[in-house]
Amino acid sequence: MTTLEFKIEVNAPKEKVWGVLWNEETYQQWTSVFGEGTYAVSDWKEGSKIHFLSPNGEGMNSIIYKKIDNEYLAFKHLSEIKNFKEMPVDDANQEWAGAMETYRLTENKGQTVLEAKMDSVEKYIDYFRATFPKALDLVKKLSEKK
Secondary structure (H helix, E strand, O other): OEEEEEEEEEOOOHHHHHHHHHOHHHHHHHHHHOOOOOEEEEOOOOOOEEEEEOOOOOEEEEEEEEEEOOOEEEEEEEEEEEOOEEOOOOOOOHHHOOOEEEEEEEEEOOEEEEEEEEEEOHHHHHHHHHHHHHHHHHHHHHHHOO
């Protein structure tokens, strides 16, 4: 597994960027670059389960590993989801088990630096390198709206 790192500067306070990242409506907007209609199901509390899903029920079963409001959110991916059902961790889908995805916000003079890191299996590295910056650009645009 390879850890990919992405960074973008946003001309907005970190509280606003945090809201854009994790509020249901704006989350669905910026994650649409990964797949139209992508959404998350969770209570958004540290230690809780979270399902990242496409409209057809494909996605990832994860937990919220660490959460510091307006600063840091880490997801630990456990297994894939197919047809809205968590798949057992077996040879077919264990390659994602334990993968981490993190988001860190730091503020400096009204600017927020958003750093995202994610573990990826080899076959998706090029896809994420091309797609993740587009998602962060959308976060930036949504956060900088007045």
